Every structure is written in structure tokens, then in C-alpha cells.
Amino acid sequence: MVVDVFIHEIKGGSMTIKKINELVDKLHEMGVKQSQLAWVQYTAGYDFGLEESYKDMMTFMKDKEHFKIVEDHRALELSDLDKRRVDIVYKSFKPYHLSDEVNALALDIQKKTNELSQILNTFRFKLDNKSVTSVDLAQILSNDENRENRKQAYLAKNQINQPMVDGGFLELVEMRKKMAKLNGFDNFVAYKLDHEELSPDIFENWIEEVHEMLPEMEKMRSEYAMKYLGEENLMPWDEAYVENQLAPSLSKNVDMTNYYYHLSRLFKSFGFDLNDYNITYDLFPRANKSEWGYNFPIDTQKDSRILANVKNQFHEFGVLLHETGHGVHSFLNDKDEKILNMGISGIVTEGIANLFGAQMLDPLFFKEFFEDDFEQVQAEFESIKKWKKMNALRAVSRIFFDQRFYTTDNKNLDDVYKMYWSVQKEVLNVEPGDYEPPWAFLIHHTTHPIYLHNYFMGDVTCEMLIQTFNKSNGTSKISEKPLEFGKFLYEDVVKPSGQYTYGELFERISKEKFSLKYMK
Ligand SMILES: [Zn+2]
Numbered sequence: 289m290v291v292d293v294f295i296h297e298i299k300g301g302s303m304t305i306k307k308i309n310e311l312v313d314k315l316h317e318m319g320v321k322q323s324q325l326a327w328v329q330y331t332a333g334y335d336f337g338l339e340e341s342y343k344d345m346m347t348f349m350k351d352k353e354h355f356k357i358v359e360d361h362r363a364l365e366l367s368d369l370d371k372r373r374v375d376i377v378y379k380s381f382k383p384y385h386l387s388d389e390v391n392a393l394a395l396d397i398q399k400k401t402n403e404l405s406q407i408l409n410t411f412r413f414k415l416d417n418k419s420v421t422s423v424d425l426a427q428i429l430s431n432d433e434n435r436e437n438r439k440q441a442y443l444a445k446n447q448i449n450q451p452m453v454d455g456g457f458l459e460l461v462e463m464r465k466k467m468a469k470l471n472g473f474d475n476f477v478a479y480k481l482d483h484e485e486l487s488p489d490i491f492e493n494w495i496e497e498v499h500e501m502l503p504e505m506e507k508m509r510s511e512y513a514m515k516y517l518g519e520e521n522l523m524p525w526d527e528a529y530v531e532n533q534l535a536p537s538l539s540k541n542v543d544m545t546n547y548y549y550h551l552s553r554l555f556k557s558f559g560f561d562l563n564d565y566n567i568t569y570d571l572f573p574r575a576n577k578s579e580w581g582y583n584f585p586i587d588t589q590k591d592s593r594i595l596a597n598v599k600n601q602f603h604e605f606g607v608l609l610h611e612t613g614h615g616v617h618s619f620l621n622d623k624d625e626k627i628l629n630m631g632i633s634g635i636v637t638e639g640i641a642n643l644f645g646a647q648m649l650d651p652l653f654f655k656e657f658f659e660d661d662f663e664q665v666q667a668e669f670e671s672i673k674k675w676k677k678m679n680a681l682r683a684v685s686r687i688f689f690d691q692r693f694y695t696t697d698n699k700n701l702d703d704v705y706k707m708y709w710s711v712q713k714e715v716l717n718v719e720p721g722d723y724e725p726p727w728a729f730l731i732h733h734t735t736h737p738i739y740l741h742n743y744f745m746g747d748v749t750c751e752m753l754i755q756t757f758n759k760s761n762g763t764s765k766i767s768e769k770p771l772e773f774g775k776f777l778y779e780d781v782v783k784p785s786g787q788y789t790y791g792e793l794f795e796r797i798s799k800e801k802f803s804l805k806y807m808k
Pocket residue numbers: 610614637638641
């Protein structure tokens with residue numbers, strides 16, 4: 289896709305901020321090196337010098353002359369866009385100029401995070417004393433009719449709780465708490481949200497909104513528990529199974545070696561040709577590789593890499609579409625707008641990825657897999673969409689659990705379990721179970737704290753984009769006019785996204801303030 293972004297004179301910033309751009313060029317180069325190192329660590333378990341690269345970055349950021357350049361530019365008369373650029377750069381340099389104590393703590397945090405992510409990436413769960421991949425566990429949870437087997441598969445994931453606590457997870461939490469205080473914030477949640485240009489008020493009404501939806505959600509859940517399990521309550525190890533009962537085609541065996549063809553075909557219909565980009569895929573599980581799905585946007589418009597763990601089932605395309613959404617996004621951004629790209633909200637990033645992930649359930653994508661039973665599959669996927677939407681607000685308990693680490697004094701694993709159950713009770717009215725809940729496997733607690741809201745708010749953003757587009761195009765779903773939607777996504781979301789904070793961008797597009805009403 290050939291595009292012409294911004295009026296030429298202001299591309300990348302005016303001459304007035306030339307020196308800022310030079311600083312950012314060097315910073316960007318170091319960032320590229322760091323992502324390359326992280327890619328190797330996450331795909332193969334080798335650490336070829338991540339800590340060194342953090343130190344180099346730190347030395348660069350805390351350099352007093354560098355910071356003076358940034359500060360001097362803040363005092364200048366600037367255009368709105370240059371002002372935004374200088375603000376973004378100022379925000380990233382400023383934390384390194386508080387005190388030596390803060391800088392030393394920042395390095396300690398990086399080091400501990402790196403150690404813990406190594407433990408996570410190389411850990412393998414065991415079932416009946418045999419090593420299993422998370423893909424295997426997911427397949428048991430979706431397909432095994434024996435409830436006890438599913439429970440064992442679900443609980444296998446708690447095997448990493450103790451090693452992470454032993455490895456220093458709670459110390460990491462304490463370091464982050466201290467970091468927030470040293471930066472003048474009440475707590476780490478407020479500190480992180482400020483970094484993302486979000487106000488802590490955004491979460492204010494969420495619990496009430498969930499409570500409002502709970503009766504209807506519970507009704508649907510117990511209805512399905514009765515229908516598919518003959519039980520009154522749906523347990524965490526039943527959820528994927530019930531989904532698979534609702535839509536058995538989700539676990540249809542597919543030929544994953546042909547993944548690129550299917551991904552290309554979907555993105556092509558939205559006007560994005562994967563062959564124009566350089567996206568590398570590492571898709572199948574192996575030892576010492578992270579069990580999650582990632583996009584490493586190594587270098588904007590040049591090099592983007594996807595790590596995932598799939599095998600042979602249709603629903604695994606969900607993660608591939610999501611990560612490819614990130615990959616495409618990093619090629620739609622403008623490599624010459626390094627600063628504005630730093631200002632793109634995580635919510636927008638995850639929103640775009642979720643938007644493409646959700647296309648898995650649209651005929652545009654799935655038709656080719658289900659030529660013979662198309663109508664039945666379409667009905668299955670409509671019911672799974674309804675189910676997912678009804679349950680979407682449950683994510684709030686995960687988001688709050690992650691946040692609660694930073695306002696709770698957890699001394700040991702038992703304290704964490706207590707905290708887990710108290711959040712479950714508070715948000716979802718779930719009584720404590722007689723088992724040790726898996727939590728530490730969720731790598732976000734370690735590497736991306738206070739990040740989970742991005743997926744959920746990203747989903748809200750998707751809904752808003754879809755509704756806004758349908759309204760002005762007279763369509764009932766975006767796949768009726770995919771090319772037009774791709775253009776809308778590029779022009780109205782991707783292109784301006786770095787210029788505005790998330791809240792501003794949301795309002796510009798929807799003409800309304802952010803709210804959860806789009807999820808109802
Ligand atoms: Zn993502």
C-alpha cells in the first residue's frame with residue numbers, strides 16, 4: 289500500500305526540533321537492538337546481553353546534556369505538533385533525572401524482570417509427570433469430556449506460582465511500589481497510567497458496571513452449565529469446554545503449515561498486502577521458547593516479528609490474526625515519525641490487533657475452511673460471539689487483580705491467593721475455591737504490569753470503531769465493505785493516533801467520551 293503521510297514540511301518535526309530528532313534517532317537505534325535481543329531470548333532462551341543494553345540505554349537517558357536539549361526545547365515557541373513531540377520526548381527522559389537512587393532502582397527492576405521472564409519462558413508444566421505445552425493444555429480444556437481431566441489441566445498452570453515467588457516476584461512488586469513513590473505518585477497504578485496519559489478515574493465505575501451485568505451473565509452461564517455439563521455452576525476449567533460445545537468447529541483440525549495463505553487473504557480483503565511487508569513468523573512450540581503470543585515490532589516499516597504457539601486447530605488462528613494485526617500496524621506507521629509513534633496508546637495498539645483477531649469468526653475469513661457446512665458453522669460462530677460478548681466484562685477481575693498487587697502488602701504466596709479470592713468476590717461475586725488458583729503464568733504480571741486494561745479497552749475501542757463505521761456507511765458489519773473499513777482504520781485511527789492521547793482520539797472518532805456502554 290502506498291501512502292502519503294502528513295504534509296511534507298512537518299513530517300518528523302520541523303527544523304526547530306532537529307536536535308530532538310537526532311536524540312530520538314539514537315534512542316530508536318538502541319530500542320531496535322533491545323528488541324532483537326528480546327526476540328532471541330523469547331524464541332530460543334538465549335540472553336545475548338539484554339542487561340548490557342538496558343545499561344547503555346540508561347547511560348544515554350540520564351546524560352545531563354541530552355536532557356538539557358529536551359528542556360531547552362520546551363521553552364521554545366512551537367507549533368502544536370512539535371509541542372506534542374517535545375512533550376513525548378520530555379516524558380521519556382524526565383524519570384531518569386530525578387536522582388541516582390531512582391536510576392539504580394530502574395536498573396534493578398529491569399534485571400529482576402529479565403530474570404523472572406527467563407524462568408517463565410523456559411518453565412514447562414507437567415501433567416501426570418510428563419511435560420506438556422500450553423497448547424496441549426488448551427486442547428484438553430477445550431475438548432476433554434472428563435471434567436476431572438480438565439480440572440487437572442487447568443490447575444497444572446499453578447505449578448509456576450511458587451517458583452515465581454521464590455524467584456523474587458514479590459520483591460519486584462515492592463521495587464515498583466518504591467519507584468512510584470520516588471516519582472511522586474500515590475501508587476504504581478497511578479504512576480503507570482500517567483505514563484500512558486490515562487487518568488486513574490477511568491476505572492471508577494467499572495465494578496458497578498460489571499455488577500449491573502452480572503445477573504444476566506450468570507443466567508446465561510448456569511443455563512449452559514446445565515445444558516452441557518449437567519451442573520449448576522460453571523468452573524474455570526469448564527469455560528473453554530462450553531465454548532467448544534457451543535461452537536465445535538472452533539477446534540476443527542486445520543493445516544497450519546499453510547497459515548500464511550489464510551492470513552494474507554484476510555488482510556488483503558481489507559486492502560493490506562502482507563507481501564508488501566517484512567513480517568517474520570515463529571509459530572510452533574519448542575523447548576526454551578515463550579509459550580505466549582507476541583509481536584516484536586523491531587523496526588517500524590522495516591522488520592516486524594511474530595512469536596506464537598499453535599498446532600493444528602482452527603481457533604488458533606485467533607492469535608495469529610491478532611499478532612499479524614500488530615505487525616501490519618507497525619508497517620502502517622510512518623518510520624519517519626519516530627516521536628509520534630512513541631505516543632501511540634497501548635489501547636489503540638491492542639484495539640487494532642483485537643479487531644483483526646475477531647475476524648476469525650467472520651465468513652470473510654472462515655468460509656474457506658468450512659465450505660461444506662458453512663451455514664451450521666455460521667450459526668455456531670454467532671452464538672460464540674454472543675457468549676464472548678456476555679462474558680467480556682469478566683476481564684475486569686483480571687485487570688483489578690493485577691492492579692491490586694500494588695496496593696496490597698503480600699508477604700507470601702498465601703497472601704496472593706487471599707488477594708485473588710477477594711478480587712473474585714468483589715468483582716464477580718465468586719466464592720473462594722478449594723484450590724490454588726493459577727496466576728503467575730500470566731506473564732503480564734511480570735513483564736507488563738498494569739497493561740491488561742489495554743486489551744479490554746481495546747475491545748471497547750473496536751466496538752466503537754465498528755459502530756461508527758457502520759453508521760456512516762450504512763453497513764451492518766465491516767466485512768460488507770472491508771476495503772472502505774481498511775481505509776477508515778488507516779486514515780482515522782492509525783494516522784492520527786500518535787498526535788492525540790487515547791481519550792482525545794476516542795472522542796475525535798466517536799464524538800463521545802470513552803465508556804463501557806459499547807460492550808452492552
Ligand atoms: Zn496484542
